[in-house]
Amino acid sequence: RPGVFVYRTIEDLEAMLEYAKENNVKSAAVIGGGLLGLEAAKAVADMNVESHIIEFAPNLMCRQIDQGGHDALVGTIESLGLKVHCDARTESIVGSDGSTDTESIAPVAALSFSNEGWDDLPVQMVVVSCGIKPRDEVARDAGIVVGERGGVVVDEQLRTSVKDVYAIGEIALYNNFIYGLILPGYDMANVAASAIASDIGIGIDSDEESPKFTGADLSTKLKLLGCDVASFGVNQPKPDDEDVSELVWNDPLQGVYRKLIFNKSGSKLRGGILVGDAGDYTTLHKIATQGAELPENPSVLLAPPSARGGEVSMEEEVSDDPTSQVCSCNDVTRGTINEAVAELGVEGATLPALKKCTNAGTGCGGCEPLVKKILG
Ligand SMILES: Cc1cc2nc3c(=O)[nH]c(=O)nc-3n(C[C@H](O)[C@H](O)[C@H](O)COP(=O)(O)OP(=O)(O)OC[C@H]3O[C@@H](n4cnc5c(N)ncnc54)[C@H](O)[C@@H]3O)c2cc1C
Known part of the structure; x- marks a missing residue:
């Protein structure tokens, strides 16, 4: 339908810009409040178009942050004039002819929801950014095993079900999971290259163990709509995880929310969520993922760098440690x-x-x- 876009390539963005200009778009909806959806919503706002973020879950970026982080992030986003709609069950894209028929080519005029009592949201453009779907047609046609919801099934050496065929990056389904980030893709490429070299008898000594891909660290730190957002390690422990002690800093005045998750005894930092000030992300990430030593009183880690000693700095600390x-x-x-x-x-x-x-x-x-x- 004219007016519906995805946000992946520069061409997608150029097409959105052209459509918004030619059709005098005043208001647009981005379906999906994850990392990419928020970036897309910012791109829409930068076109001087009213930008609505439509999220199915109760909070934004639900893989990375919890309700407290969401509240701080929404505060910042809404102060920039963007509108956030969570718990939103999008039902259909409505055309200017009032039709919701997927075959209709009438341009977008609104989004409708199945939430009781929700009115249609009038928008002239929709950007769909609600997850990735691997382009695995070639593999399917070749009879290579793919997952139930797509993605080429791989083992720890990125081998597929067919000899001499490997899969890496966003198409590879390892342990029923697709990694939608650059770094895991590079890790997979290294492992696959070693496996291929070993298969053809080069590179690896026979008694040297080939590297394996056993999953990836999904810690992230980004600046979204001008707001630091980071999560690392175990950022949302499962409800039945009992080895947890949490420290929370919540400053709605500055829009800063930080949660540090320690083990029960407080001797180990397991992970955390940082919104509004992630200036010490590198240090905290290292403590959590490499088991670096905790200070004597770990609670000193909780305050954001911008609040420590009255120093107001949202800038990332530069560590001299060569491993940071x-x-x-x-x-x-x-x-x-x-x-x-x-x-x-x-x-x-x-x-x-x-x-x-x-x-x-x-x-x-x-x-x-x-x-x-x-x-x-
Ligand atoms: C807007 C945007 C921002 C992002 N920002 C970040 C970020 O900040 N940090 C981060 O870690 N990740 C980010 N990502 C995710 C990251 O880009 C992807 O995880 C990464 O590009 C995946 O690499 P890939 O090689 O598997 O797939 P792709 O980069 O998608 O490359 C696949 C290529 O294969 C081509 N192709 C498809 N089918 C065929 C075929 N049959 N024959 C030949 N070629 C084919 C495609 O055209 C494409 O060029 C972002 C993604 C997007 C869309």
């Missing part, structure tokens, strides 16, 4: 950046050169300010 992660999309550490700077020399170590040789900042781009800071 700078770019989470491509897993680039401070040490790798230091080595690249030494190799390129003072004159040659520009941001573009550093991005080219380390890949830092080439994913979501969120770490660019940090890389610039390291360059001084």
Whole structure:
């Protein structure tokens, strides 16, 4: 239907821009309040179009944050003029002829919901951003085993059900899960390359164990609509998980919400959610995922950097520790950046050169300010 878009490529964005301009679009709905949906909603708002975020779940980014994080994030989003509709059960896209027929080519005029008492939302453009569906047609046609809901089933070495055929990235279904991020895709590529090399008898010593893909760290830190949003480690323990002690910082005045999840005895940081101020994400992520030592009183970790000692800084801390992660999309550490700077020399170590040789900042781009800071 004219006016309905997906948000994946630059061409999608260009088509949205053209449609909005040509059709004098005043209001648009983005279906899906996950990472991409929020990015798409910002893109819509940047077109000077009223932007509505339509989410089926009770809160935004439900994979990464909980209700408290949602409340802080919504506060920021709504202060920018975007509208958030959660628990929204979209029923159909209504055309300008009033029809909800999927064959109709009348342009979009509204969204309708099955929620009792909800009116139609008048919108002239809809962006669908509610999950990824692997393009596995070629594999299906070749008789390769795919999952019930799509995706090519792979083992720990990214082998499919057919000899000599591997799958990596967003098409690979490992342990019934599709990883929709860059870093797990790179990890898979490394493992698959080793497996292929081993199959053809190169690279790996016979008694050396081939690397395996056993899942990936889904920790993320992003700036969404100007708001820091991060989650790491075990960010939403299951209801029957008893090894949990939580510390929560909730500051609605500053729009900051932080939850740190420790084990029951408080001797180990298991994960957390940071909204509004994630300036110390790198440190916390490292403590949780690499088991780095906790300070004597772990509760000192809870306050946001912007509230510690009256210092107001929303900027990411730059750690000197060579093992600390700078770019989470491509897993680039401070040490790798230091080595690249030494190799390129003072004159040659520009941001573009550093991005080219380390890949830092080439994913979501969120770490660019940090890389610039390291360059001084
Ligand atoms: C707008 C947007 C923002 C994102 N931001 C982030 C981010 O900040 N951080 C992050 O970690 N991840 C992000 N992601 C997710 C990340 O881009 C994907 O996880 C990653 O690109 C997956 O890599 P891939 O190679 O598996 O698939 P893709 O990058 O989708 O590449 C698959 C390619 O295969 C081609 N293709 C499909 N079928 C065929 C065929 N039959 N024959 C030949 N070619 C074919 C497609 O055209 C495409 O070029 C983002 C995604 C989107 C859409």
